[in-house]
Amino acid sequence: MRAFGLGFMCALAACQSAEQPVVEVFRPEYQGVQTRLLEGDLVNFLVTMQRARDRQDVIDYAECAAAQYALIRGFGFARQVRTNVVEEGGLWRGDAVYTVSPALPRGLRTIDAEVVVQNCFEKGIPTV
Numbered sequence: 001m002r003a004f005g006l007g008f009m010c011a012l013a014a015c016q017s018a019e020q021p022v023v024e025v026f027r028p029e030y031q032g033v034q035t036r037l038l039e040g041d042l043v044n045f046l047v048t049m050q051r052a053r054d055r056q057d058v059i060d061y062a063e064c065a066a067a068q069y070a071l072i073r074g075f076g077f078a079r080q081v082r083t084n085v086v087e088e089g090g091l092w093r094g095d096a097v098y099t100v101s102p103a104l105p106r107g108l109r110t111i112d113a114e115v116v117v118q119n120c121f122e123k124g125i126p127t128v
Helices: 002-017 055-072 113-123
Strands: 029-039 042-050 077-088 091-101 110-112
Touching: 029 055, 042 055, 055 077, 055 091, 055 110, 055 113, 110 113
Parallel strands: none
Antiparallel strands: 029 042, 042 091, 077 091, 077 110
């Protein structure tokens, strides 16, 4: 029994001395949003950030900007028309176009502005 206890302790010590994997913390740097009214209810959002994990982080940033813009203009909804993302030398840029509207628009990529702004706040993503 004593041999079992000693072996178990050695195995436990080996587990504790093994190197722990390095976990990188996501710390994006949001560098701003430019907003341009194109015509009518179409709005263009140009977002810039560094340390994005992938293109989805840039898309999320643009969506947060669109949701806040919709609320500022007195609308409750937005619909994504398109979002283009490019990365060059660690600098990520998003070029997104949304429609904003007071009622839920037709289409698959619609957002409820109040819900999205709250989610952005919880995730630490800035809005307009």
